Amino acid sequence: MKKLAFLFPGQGAQSVGMGKEMAEQYPQAAEVFKRADAALGFSLSDIIWNGPEDELRLTYYTQPAILTTSIALLEVLKVEGIKPSAVAGHSLGEYSALVSAGAMTFEDAVRVVHARGKFMDEAVPAGLGAMSAVMGADRELILKICQEVSQSHGPVELANVNSPGQVVISGKAEAVAEAGRVLKENKGKVTPLVVSGPFHSSLMQPAADQLAAVLQGIAIQDAQVPVIANVTAKPVQTGAEIRDSLTRQVSSSVLWEDSILTMKNDLGIETFVEIGPGKVLFNLLKRIDKTVQGYLINSPETYAATVAALKGETTTC
The missing domain is CATH 3.40.366.10 (Malonyl-Coenzyme A Acyl Carrier Protein, domain 2)
Structure with missing residues (x-):
């Protein structure tokens, strides 16, 4: 075997x-x-x-x-x-x-x-955190955008690196939203997830x-x-x-x-x-x-x- x-x-x-x-x-x-x-x-x-x-x-x-x-x-x-x-x-x-x-x-x-x-x-109190799935974007690009957004909007980080082209981001709700906006501008497909908290983030x-x-x-x-x-x-x-x-x-x-x-x-x-x-x-x-x-x-x-x-x-x- x-x-x-x-x-x-x-x-x-x-x-x-x-x-x-x-x-x-x-x-x-x-x-x-x-x-x-x-x-x-x-x-x-x-x-x-x-x-x-x-x-x-x-x-x-x-x-x-x-x-x-x-x-x-x-x-x-x-x-x-x-x-x-x-x-x-x-x-x-x-x-x-x-x-x-x-x-x-x-x-x-x-x-x-x-x-x-x-x-x-x-x-984390309800509503303060969020997670989104990101499809079709390079991991390094997602990481770079998250790091840049974190400096101005609070923490947003890579939560799950599931497979090539499938990453989940997590963190402060407004930071996740902003990172999602920037990723869409870079042709990433972003889907907010229905979750009770910003899991696998700081x-x-x-x-x-x-x-x-x-x-x-x-x-x-x-x-x-x-x-x-x-x-x-x-x-x-x-x-x-x-x-x-x-x-x-x-x-x-x-x-x-x-x-x-x-x-x-x-x-x-x-x-x-x-x-x-x-x-x-x-x-x-x-x-x-x-x-x-x-x-x-x-x-x-x-x-x-x-x-x-x-x-x-x-x-x-």
């Missing part, structure tokens, strides 16, 4: 009902949802499976919900004995990656991301400080396989490295394009499997590098197809 990496999605991949079919068919998945409910002290599974959507979209429910669904799918896959050479997750998904690598327990992770969601939601530092205190209170072990950190796009493996990168991640850029290229070019990864709701990372993969093979596991159907493909059969998803 070719060298394999597991990828785990972040916020935005959620949908009411996610993971329910897997839980109904596989006891390993059902058990993860039960463990989440017990760890949090309320029925997260009810919010995930029954909504309403407005409630699931609340950051402090979305984050543990996506983590729980991703780990439920992972637990089913473990039965097949398929193991990765490296793992990575997009923003929140980095916690799923760390659980998969044995660096933290699922229970600790689900409690931490529930708190992380609250901290991020409360860090305005999130209060949330990072609160999260640091929570992370000090849990055990973080050395990872069993390299985990590619969002903040550096480089492998981290020791508990100290992981704790530091998770703290910095809240107020730093998610270097997703760079992370995929690190796994391919430095670690020799040829096959990537997205494990979790949706298929955001699966879609980004081909924009980053058309030569790699991508699969996804988000339902009983995609699970069966992916396992068959990874075991060398002809079925693909």
Whole structure:
């Protein structure tokens, strides 16, 4: 089998009902949802499976919900004995990656991301921050414009570097708007995002400080396989490295394009499997590098197809 990496999605991949079919068919998945409910002290599974959507979209429910669904799918896959050479997750998904690598327990992770969601939601008063997606513009140009606008309008920064031609900017609302205006003049396509805060910008530092205190209170072990950190796009493996990168991640850029290229070019990864709701990372993969093979596991159907493909059969998803 070719060298394999597991990828785990972040916020935005959620949908009411996610993971329910897997839980109904596989006891390993059902058990993860039960463990989440017990760890949090309320029925997260009810919010995930029954909504309403407005409630699931609340950051402090979305984050543990996506983590729980991703780990439920992972637990089913473990039965097949398929193991990765490296793992990575997009923003929140980095916690799923760390659980998969044995660096933290699922229970600790689900409690931490529930708190992380609250901290991020409360860090900046409503309306003061904003985020926009920028398509079709060079990363260096976006960075240059953000730096120039920041000098006069307040902070606006690169939040997510997702793939060539797809970057998200984040920061003070008026600065994000001004950067968007300038980028449009430079033929960039700018789309404001409906979000509750300026995530992955320096305005999130209060949330990072609160999260640091929570992370000090849990055990973080050395990872069993390299985990590619969002903040550096480089492998981290020791508990100290992981704790530091998770703290910095809240107020730093998610270097997703760079992370995929690190796994391919430095670690020799040829096959990537997205494990979790949706298929955001699966879609980004081909924009980053058309030569790699991508699969996804988000339902009983995609699970069966992916396992068959990874075991060398002809079925693909």
